[in-house]
Amino acid sequence: MSAGLAPLTVAAAGTGPASTAAAGAALAVRRAAGDDRQALADMLARCSRETRYRRFHGYVNVFPRRYLAEALSGSPVHVALVASAADGRIVALASCRGVFEGVAELGILVEDEWQRRGIGRRLLEEFVGYASRTGLRALQAQVLAEQSWLVGLLRGYGTCETRGTGAVLNVTLRLPGCLGCPCCPCCSCCPCCPAVVTNSRCASGAGRGFPGGLFPARRAARPER
Numbered sequence: 470m471s472a473g474l475a476p477l478t479v480a481a482a483g484t485g486p487a488s489t490a491a492a493g494a495a496l497a498v499r500r501a502a503g504d505d506r507q508a509l510a511d512m513l514a515r516c517s518r519e520t521r522y523r524r525f526h527g528y529v530n531v532f533p534r535r536y537l538a539e540a541l542s543g544s545p546v547h548v549a550l551v552a553s554a555a556d557g558r559i560v561a562l563a564s565c566r567g568v569f570e571g572v573a574e575l576g577i578l579v580e581d582e583w584q585r586r587g588i589g590r591r592l593l594e595e596f597v598g599y600a601s602r603t604g605l606r607a608l609q610a611q612v613l614a615e616q617s618w619l620v621g622l623l624r625g626y627g628t629c630e631t632r633g634t635g636a637v638l639n640v641t642l643r644l645p646g647c648l649g650c651p652c653c654p655c656c657s658c659c660p661c662c663p664a665v666v667t668n669s670r671c672a673s674g675a676g677r678g679f680p681g682g683l684f685p686a687r688r689a690a691r692p693e694r
């Protein structure tokens with residue numbers, strides 16, 4: 470993902486708690502870097518308990534150490550974006566972390582004061598665009614059942630499958646072009662469905678996964694049986 474992403478002009482305060490954040494403020498959206506560590510810690514400290522809980526499903530006061538190290542590492546398998554204000558304050562952190570070939574897990578956190586201004590949607594769209602450029606076929610997210618509106622948001626970008634009946638829903642967003650697989654949460658291109666891999670609608674996306682990343686290129690499609 471290129472470092473130079475289009476800036477985001479946030480919407481005027483809507484129904485959310487964004488009372489003091491300037492309407493029309495321009496935010497930079499860029500890849501997270503190692504020297505964002507302090508600004509990210511400051512952002513998390515400004516977030517409400519509820520927001521932190523919704524992101525990590527626990528009352529964390531600091532970012533999980535391994536998660537943050539990976540997000541800031543520049544790894545092609547864990548792409549993290551921040552939205553930052555002109556004064557350097559970071560107001561959102563979003564990550565897209567490869568979990569297995571062709572599938573990545575999303576996590577988005579927008580500071581309370583900046584919620585409901587289109588930042589979450591913009592970060593999601595960056596990852597959807599990234600996914601389609603790099604051959605990812607599905608994005609997964611764990612969301613609290615009380616936030617089922619998030620499924621509606623994701624559904625705007627593909628088809629959604631939701632699993633779980635408890636407090637946490639596991640959502641798989643299959644991106645356009647993905648046929649869906651009967652036997653795994655990934656896609657038609659999964660290794661256990663060689664017959665489906667040969668489907669022409671899948672051919673362009675097969676085997677690319679994350680660029681230069683952890684996941685090796687898929688073996689050549691087997692001939693039809």
Ligand SMILES: CC(C)(COP(=O)(O)OP(=O)(O)OC[C@H]1O[C@@H](n2cnc3c(N)ncnc32)[C@H](O)[C@@H]1OP(=O)(O)O)[C@@H](O)C(=O)NCCC(=O)NCCS
Nearest residue numbers: 520523524576577578579584585586587588589590618622
């Ligand atoms: C979820 C989250 C990332 C959304 O970010 P955001 O910047 O507030 O969302 P946006 O302003 O881009 O909203 C996009 C759409 O989502 C829906 N939405 C956003 N917040 C909502 C809310 N509190 N209730 C209902 N719908 C909501 C709306 O449809 C909205 O579109 P609209 O404003 O045109 O009506 C943010 O609320 C957040 O960080 N929450 C805490 C952490 C979390 O829950 N992360 C998700 C799980 S990883």
